[in-house]
Amino acid sequence: MTMIEFKNVSKQYFESRGWGQKRSINAMDNISFRIKEGSCFAIVGESGSGKSTLGKLLIGLDKPDSGQILFRGLDLFDINNQTRQQLRRDMQIVFQDCFSAVNSRMKIRDVIAEPMRVHLHYSSTGIKEEVKRLLETVGLTAEDGEKYSYQFSGGQLQRITIARAISIHPKVIILDEVINSLDVLVQISILKLLKRLQRELNLTYLFISHDLHSVKLFADEVVVLDKGKLVDYAEDVKDFDKLTHPASRRLLEAQLPIMPQQASEDMSVKKGVIVSKK
Numbered sequence: 313m314t315m316i317e318f319k320n321v322s323k324q325y326f327e328s329r330g331w332g333q334k335r336s337i338n339a340m341d342n343i344s345f346r347i348k349e350g351s352c353f354a355i356v357g358e359s360g361s362g363k364s365t366l367g368k369l370l371i372g373l374d375k376p377d378s379g380q381i382l383f384r385g386l387d388l389f390d391i392n393n394q395t396r397q398q399l400r401r402d403m404q405i406v407f408q409d410c411f412s413a414v415n416s417r418m419k420i421r422d423v424i425a426e427p428m429r430v431h432l433h434y435s436s437t438g439i440k441e442e443v444k445r446l447l448e449t450v451g452l453t454a455e456d457g458e459k460y461s462y463q464f465s466g467g468q469l470q471r472i473t474i475a476r477a478i479s480i481h482p483k484v485i486i487l488d489e490v491i492n493s494l495d496v497l498v499q500i501s502i503l504k505l506l507k508r509l510q511r512e513l514n515l516t517y518l519f520i521s522h523d524l525h526s527v528k529l530f531a532d533e534v535v536v537l538d539k540g541k542l543v544d545y546a547e548d549v550k551d552f553d554k555l556t557h558p559a560s561r562r563l564l565e566a567q568l569p570i571m572p573q574q575a576s577e578d579m580s581v582k583k584g585v586i587v588s589k590k
């Protein structure tokens with residue numbers, strides 16, 4: 313079943329060039345694709361190709377100039393407020409910059425509880441129990457809930473933003489460059505956590521990245537964006553040979569020598585910690 317569909321979506325921005333002059337930028341140019349329920353759909357592209365614009369349109373932070381974005385057949389920009397509120401709950405986003413995504417003056421338990429307080433009607437005891445369960449689900453402890461964001465590493469903090477995203481039982485999570493600022497071993501542990509959560513919670517992922525190797529490890533399908541245009545597509549990420557557009561080739565060639573796949577061969581993750589099998 314199709315969960316999300318982009319139908320001929322276009323979005324233009326205008327950049328000031330001084331002296332009243334403006335330049336138009338086609339951030340999205342007639343983009344169409346479908347995301348299947350329960351799949352991991354990757355959007356890759358170089359910087360400025362339009363990946364984040366796509367995420368912003370999907371969660372309603374911005375509006376397309378033309379075209380339609382459908383969620384289970386419902387046009388996201390042609391629905392009443394009540395339905396929009398529900399869909400907002402169904403779609404969560406996790407960003408690359410987990411440090412600025414978390415309020416440093418709040419205890420982690422309150423960071424995780426915040427969306428539940430807004431969207432769900434749990435008692436305070438219910439929320440407390442749920443926060444504890446969520447922390448454990450992402451490989452942290454109940455005691456971690458009493459700490460503040462500056463007491464965590466980037467990888468641990470990304471686990472916290474994931475716990476917050478799943479707290480209100482979304483159907484779709486947009487993963488916007490979620491592992492890119494982490495070192496390679498922590499990247500693996502986060503990808504493993506996300507895989508497990510996808511299975512257990514039947515989640516659909518939109519995985520935004522500029523790293524084709526993590527896409528190969530993690531996603532099912534992939535599209536490549538270049539200057540706002542959809543230029544390449546592989547139904548199965550294993551068929552990377554099908555990605556022949558110069559923009560795809562540039563992304564493939566721009567990889568570091570250590571790939572997550574290689575690193576994972578002699579590494580494993582126990583309770584959220586990377587351990588060597590050697």
Ligand SMILES: Nc1ncnc2c1ncn2[C@@H]1O[C@H](COP(=O)(O)OP(=O)(O)OP(=O)(O)O)[C@@H](O)[C@H]1O
Nearest residue numbers: 325326337339357358359360361362363364365366
């Ligand atoms: N609010 C905005 N105002 C003006 N231009 C914008 C705005 N948002 C995005 N753009 C422009 O639209 C284009 C696509 O931007 P977008 O952030 O979607 O790219 P991206 O692929 O996510 O890049 P990166 O990987 O660097 O985050 C870029 O040229 C960008 O400068």
